[in-house]
């Protein structure tokens with residue numbers, strides 16, 4: 488009993504506060520299996536000729552270039568499960584603005600940020616890991632989690648009033664991301680020879696978007712602590728704005744960790760579990776993690792596009808045939824089971840996989 492109270496208190500300390508006291512990193516952040524080599528990863532371009540693909544979003548809709556770009560997209564999503572999206576319609580200046588206002592929020596005094604603090608058992612708002620069990624390993628980051636789409640789901644009490652251009656900037660960002668989401672889901676369907684609205688329809692009119700602003704302070708024990716534990720996302724797709732200068736994201740491919748390099752003007756787009764299910768496993772929801780850095784802080788903005796929770800998510804009929812039997816059971820309300828599985832270090836998609 489006493490122990491669980493202690494865990495709650497430690498969990499309530501922000502990573503920013505813990506970083507101020509480098510002598511004392513709490514045990515529940517420490518991965519015992521860590522040590523030299525814990526953070527190692529290959530740079531994709533350095534190993535043979537495998538690279539994380541860069542997709543020109545403009546080409547996906549251009550009559551002359553689409554075929555080749557769709558082919559590249561198909562191969563990116565079935566091998567890596569992610570790609571770097573360029574030419575997506577947002578200027579570098581605008582992306583810098585999104586980074587800047589996000590950073591300004593985390594730079595506010597703790598007492599100001601606490602105005603937006605999440606409820607103990609809810610995910611929306613400012614805070615860190617929801618604690619499910621005493622043995623749970625915690626992630627070295629502070630975050631602000633907001634439901635951003637549809638509009639009537641926005642809880643403005645969690646939206647920072649400082650900096651004062653936060654709301655405007657994020658609303659503009661969401662507009663652009665909505666368009667990008669539709670272009671990408673259509674292209675994904677076309678690359679599988681499906682009707683172009685197929686995945687959009689499967690996700691439903693009530694598909695939603697949530698945004699997670701993550702701040703990773705410098706960490707005194709980078710060989711033993713992770714920014715985010717290995718996981719795959721529970722979304723249809725996730726659109727990530729990376730820090731412009733500090734790396735940290737790594738993706739698992741063929742049992743090997745690879746760094747996701749920084750391309751300042753690009754957005755990283757990855758498949759989530761729910762699209763892996765719809766594609767009957769042709770597209771992969773990649774396992775990824777974030778490592779920490781002893782000297783530098785890092786900030787990212789992840790947008791999770793999530794199918795309507797009332798819709799049954801299942802493999803698209805046309806992707807099931809004799810040579811490719813159905814690999815997943817239908818699931819509903821996937822996000823609900825997601826967080827609990829995640830904190831236990833389990834992959835929620837296993838709940839849907841059919842063992843052949």
Ligand SMILES: O=C(O)CCC(=O)C(=O)O
Pocket residue numbers: 699701715720727735736775777787789
């Ligand atoms: O911050 C990052 O680079 C990735 C964060 C992430 O994977 C997540 O929030 O699901």
Ligand SMILES: [Fe+2]
Pocket residue numbers: 718719720775
């Ligand atoms: Fe993720």
